[in-house]
Amino acid sequence: MIPFRRSNRLAGASSGTQIPFRRASALHVSRRPCSSIQIQSLGTKRKSVSHCASRGARAKRARSAPGGGGDGDKQALSGRSLPPPPHTDSSFGSSTCVADWANLGDGPAGRISELALASDVADYVRFRAVCRSWRRCSPDPRAGGLDGRFLPRQWIMLDKALAGPRRRRFLNISTGECVRMDLPVVAEHTLLALTPEGLLLLLHEPTLVVRLLNPLTYQLTDLPPVTGLLRLEEHRARSCGIELGQVLKVYSTGLVADGAAIAVHFGCPRVLAVAKPGDESWTPVEVDDTYMNSALPFAGRFYCASYRGVMVLSSDQRPPRLLMVAERCKSFFFCIVTDSLHLVDNGGELMLIHRTLYCENYQDQEEDDSGNDRDQEEFEENDDAECMREYEVYRVDLDAGILTPVKSLNGRAIFMGISRTISISADAFPSVTPNTIYLGYECDREIRGYNIADGSVEPLHYSSLGPDCAVDCLRYCIQSVGTDFA
Numbered sequence: 001m002i003p004f005r006r007s008n009r010l011a012g013a014s015s016g017t018q019i020p021f022r023r024a025s026a027l028h029v030s031r032r033p034c035s036s037i038q039i040q041s042l043g044t045k046r047k048s049v050s051h052c053a054s055r056g057a058r059a060k061r062a063r064s065a066p067g068g069g070g071d072g073d074k075q076a077l078s079g080r081s082l083p084p085p086p087h088t089d090s091s092f093g094s095s096t097c098v099a100d101w102a103n104l105g106d107g108p109a110g111r112i113s114e115l116a117l118a119s120d121v122a123d124y125v126r127f128r129a130v131c132r133s134w135r136r137c138s139p140d141p142r143a144g145g146l147d148g149r150f151l152p153r154q155w156i157m158l159d160k161a162l163a164g165p166r167r168r169r170f171l172n173i174s175t176g177e178c179v180r181m182d183l184p185v186v187a188e189h190t191l192l193a194l195t196p197e198g199l200l201l202l203l204h205e206p207t208l209v210v211r212l213l214n215p216l217t218y219q220l221t222d223l224p225p226v227t228g229l230l231r232l233e234e235h236r237a238r239s240c241g242i243e244l245g246q247v248l249k250v251y252s253t254g255l256v257a258d259g260a261a262i263a264v265h266f267g268c269p270r271v272l273a274v275a276k277p278g279d280e281s282w283t284p285v286e287v288d289d290t291y292m293n294s295a296l297p298f299a300g301r302f303y304c305a306s307y308r309g310v311m312v313l314s315s316d317q318r319p320p321r322l323l324m325v326a327e328r329c330k331s332f333f334f335c336i337v338t339d340s341l342h343l344v345d346n347g348g349e350l351m352l353i354h355r356t357l358y359c360e361n362y363q364d365q366e367e368d369d370s371g372n373d374r375d376q377e378e379f380e381e382n383d384d385a386e387c388m389r390e391y392e393v394y395r396v397d398l399d400a401g402i403l404t405p406v407k408s409l410n411g412r413a414i415f416m417g418i419s420r421t422i423s424i425s426a427d428a429f430p431s432v433t434p435n436t437i438y439l440g441y442e443c444d445r446e447i448r449g450y451n452i453a454d455g456s457v458e459p460l461h462y463s464s465l466g467p468d469c470a471v472d473c474l475r476y477c478i479q480s481v482g483t484d485f486a
Contacts, residue, residue: 101130106137113138120172121150121216122179141217145277146259152198152216156422158477170215171474176428181215190245193253193264194420196297196345201253201264203245210275212262221277223262228281231269251419254297257315263302265295272304274313274320285313285320293341294421298350303396305341305352307334310396310403326396331403340443343396346423347412350396352403353421355443359387391437391450407453409435417478418442424474431469433458438471440479448475 104112113134117124121141128135141150158169158178166187171178189202189211200213208225226248230238237247249267256263261276263285272292273282294305302313309328314321328334334341338357343350394403413432414423417440426434435453444450448471449458461472 102133104133109134110137117149120154120175121152122155122172122177124150125216141214142219145219146212146221146255146262148259150214150217150219151255151259152214153196155198155216156477157194157200157215158473168215172428173422173424174428176470183213183215185213185218185220190243192245192248193250195253195255195262196422197255199255201250203248205243205245208244210264223277224275224279224281226266226282229266229269229271229273229284234269251292252295254295254302256297256300256302256313258300261315263295263297263313265292265304272313272322274315283319285322287322291336294343294419296343296345296350296421298343298345303343303350305343307336307339307341310343310352325398326401326403328403331394331405332392340418342416342421344414344416344421344423346409346414347425349410350398351406351409352394352396353414353416353437354392354394355416356390356392357387358390389444389446389450391452393437393452407435409452411435413438415474415478416440416443420478422478429470431471438475440475442479448472 113124113127116127124138124141128138128141141147144150152170154172154174155170156173158171166182166184167180168183168186169178169180183200186200186202189204192201192203192210194200195212198215200215202211202213203209203226204211208227210223210226212221212223213219226244230244234244234247238244247268251265251267253262253264255261256274261274263272263274264282265272272285272287272295274285275282292304292306296303302315303325304311304313304322307328309324310326311322312325314323328341332354334354335356338359340355342353342355344353345351393406393409395406397404409423411426411434412423413426413429413434413436414421415438424432426432432438433449433451436449436451436458438449439447444460446460447457448460451457
């Protein structure tokens with residue numbers, strides 16, 4: 001298989017053009033389009049080298065730079081490579097000491113692997129790819145199922161890479177690093193959604209089995225088939241030769257109970273269901289209100305937002321239920337036709353964004369908690385209404401059970417689509433303005449960004465060549481999910 005490749009440029013998802021991408025100055029790397037070092041398998045066992053090698057031996061080692069590989073770790077990321085081992089010591093005269101890194105020892109190598117994993121799971125994968133002895137002293141990331149230590153939480157999939165249908169590009173939202181990866185398993189499945197933990201939710205059409213893929217470690221986890229959740233409409237579509245992945249919609253998904261299970265909010269059929277690896281079927285969640293705007297895993301629990309407020313999934317009950325943790329009616333007015341709610345993990349704080357469409361000639365509409373205050377078509381045909389979009393941000397206080405208005409994102413920025421919302425570090429992206437909500441095209445067709453601190457807006461720029469900067473690339477990618485996204 002082709003190893004992961006690193007790129008310092010973001011490609012336009014629809015246009016095929018290359019988008020310049022800048023990293024933070026502290027993480028500056030070469031500007032070459034492909035400046036990565038591909039880590040390849042050695043193919044043969046390493047030979048031990050003497051403590052002091054001759055010049056000829058050193059030259060031979062230099063020509064055969066250490067690669068890696070073996071088993072699944074041949075797919076290692078190839079962005080940052082480990083620094084070359086120190087090998088000079090003036091006390092030995094003309095001879096030079098060469099460190100035998102392959103025989104570093106389980107203790108030091110194990111400690112290095114822990115530090116690499118603490119930095120990022122991508123660094124850990126690179127470390128294990130170096131040689132067999134280093135893999136021996138570090139746990140296999142694919143052996144523990146949905147082990148939280150190996151989840152690519154800081155990585156998001158951007159879009160298809162330009163080199164074939166199996167290639168995908170992933171972005172580290174903390175550092176700005178971008179890598180390209182070969183994912184043949186994606187070509188064999190239908191992509192349903194991306195989880196906030198960086199996983200890919202896939203559907204295997206022949207068996208209707210749902211699977212979770214860790215794109216950095218290649219860990220593939222089987223979940224139950226969706227057969228028991230399907231309505232008559234989905235069965236008829238499948239009998240007519242229509243792939244289920246084309247009609248099955250997933251609005252949101254995420255791990256619950258510290259990775260022991262996963263919750264999926266299906267839009268078609270409209271149901272919230274929970275399953276664990278090894279289960280035979282999905283367990284529907286008892287929901288009083290079937291209309292949910294947003295759902296998000298946070299601090300090991302699964303939260304949902306509806307017009308009633310913010311709720312948490314209680315998986316201990318049978319059947320699982322949603323329990324209210326912060327009521328909406330105490331904080332703001334909500335219209336189901338014009339408004340939407342978006343949950344986001346903003347650097348460790350659970351926040352709720354209220355997106356509303358305020359119209360001067362339409363403000364006498366009364367709220368109806370049933371969600372049927374007026375038909376969507378009737379509102380869209382009201383051409384006389386002068387509308388403007390407003391965005392309000394609330395911190396979800398889980399202890400007090402209230403929503404607290406805020407005017408700061410703590411120096412971060414939020415990219416918001418109808419179904420996906422992410423928070424990124426503005427320090428890693430020079431083109432990103434702190435405390436700004438950047439909006440996908442499906443959220444706002446008039447402005448590109450809204451600053452919640454001062455209420456200023458960034459105008460929308462159209463380009464026939466597609467996204468031309470990191471901000472526009474993220475705005476483009478955040479607006480879709482599933483097959484529409486891929």
